[in-house]
Amino acid sequence: MMGRHYAAVIILLIIVLFGIYPAGKNTGREEALLQERFSAAELEFINANGIAYKDLEPYLKYHKFDIYKYFQYEEVRFKHGYTHLESLNHVHNPDYYRFYHQPREALFPDTPLMLVNKCHYLDKDYVPGDLVNVRDYDIDYIVREGEEICLRKAALDAYVEMYEAARADGIELMIFSGYRSYEKQSVLHYQVYNQDDSISARPGFSEHQTGYALDISRPGDGLTMLFAQSPSFAWLSANCHKYGFILRFPAGKEHITGYTFEPWHFRYVGDYAETIHAGGLTLEEYIFSNLEI
Numbered sequence: 001m002m003g004r005h006y007a008a009v010i011i012l013l014i015i016v017l018f019g020i021y022p023a024g025k026n027t028g029r030e031e032a033l034l035q036e037r038f039s040a041a042e043l044e045f046i047n048a049n050g051i052a053y054k055d056l057e058p059y060l061k062y063h064k065f066d067i068y069k070y071f072q073y074e075e076v077r078f079k080h081g082y083t084h085l086e087s088l089n090h091v092h093n094p095d096y097y098r099f100y101h102q103p104r105e106a107l108f109p110d111t112p113l114m115l116v117n118k119c120h121y122l123d124k125d126y127v128p129g130d131l132v133n134v135r136d137y138d139i140d141y142i143v144r145e146g147e148e149i150c151l152r153k154a155a156l157d158a159y160v161e162m163y164e165a166a167r168a169d170g171i172e173l174m175i176f177s178g179y180r181s182y183e184k185q186s187v188l189h190y191q192v193y194n195q196d197d198s199i200s201a202r203p204g205f206s207e208h209q210t211g212y213a214l215d216i217s218r219p220g221d222g223l224t225m226l227f228a229q230s231p232s233f234a235w236l237s238a239n240c241h242k243y244g245f246i247l248r249f250p251a252g253k254e255h256i257t258g259y260t261f262e263p264w265h266f267r268y269v270g271d272y273a274e275t276i277h278a279g280g281l282t283l284e285e286y287i288f289s290n291l292e293i
């Protein structure tokens with residue numbers, strides 16, 4: 001009995017060490033890794049379809065990877081020239097770029113990557129927890145009577161740094177708008193802009209509700225295209241990423257952001273600003289290509 005037991009152990013060792021586990025094209029080590037990750041039914045699917053470990057491996061670090069969607073992922077990967085992550089994101093979020101189609105709740109809430117756009121919304125009760133008022137800072141702003149301009153503390157602290165750097169370069173920056181409540185957006189969209197989706201966001205879909213977005217201009221330009229011709233806009237375009245900001249609705253990305261070029265609308269994204277700027281990306285594209293959604 002003892003002898004047979006040892007023999008079985010030795011044979012098992014040989015199988016593991018030399019990768020001659022009897023299962024298709026995968027080595028014993030690869031097979032062991034697959035068994036760790038997948039259920040018996042999933043392994044059967046893998047073997048029945050002759051899927052090689054090396055083809056699966058790039059997907060395995062993603063939590064939402066679903067083996068039964070493997071062929072869908074691969075199809076869009078080749079069709080669109082996507083990375084493995086982008087393919088996964090595309091299959092799991094077919095409406096990611098379809099405005100007001102099947103909106104999802106905001107992604108990455110309460111982080112600088114927080115995504116609110118025409119496909120991702122906030123509840124009417126959502127109010128950022130750490131709003132601070134521009135009145136408490138030594139910066140320029142224009143505030144209408146009876147209104148206040150607030151931003152999340154991280155965003156306003158970063159803005160103050162940017163404002164001072166701009167000033168030192170002889171550049172004028174003024175805040176026109178910051179956090180906007182659901183109710184305020186509702187009034188703007190339905191009463192001021194007559195439900196025009198091309199100009200104003202529907203309530204819950206405005207990035208201003210995050211407290212991370214702000215409108216910057218000069219008094220003479222206001223929120224008009226004139227600002228795009230100003231030295232202030234040129235300075236912001238060249239420098240805002242150093243302070244954690246991005247131009248949120250750049251020209252040429254309307255099909256992705258859902259907005260025409262707005263030279264005044266900036267968004268705080270913190271440390272991600274450098275990468276987003278360097279890649280010429282929008283926030284939507286950065287998230288799609290770098291994070292599991």
Ligand SMILES: [Zn+2]
Pocket residue numbers: 208213214215264265266
């Ligand atoms: Zn804005």
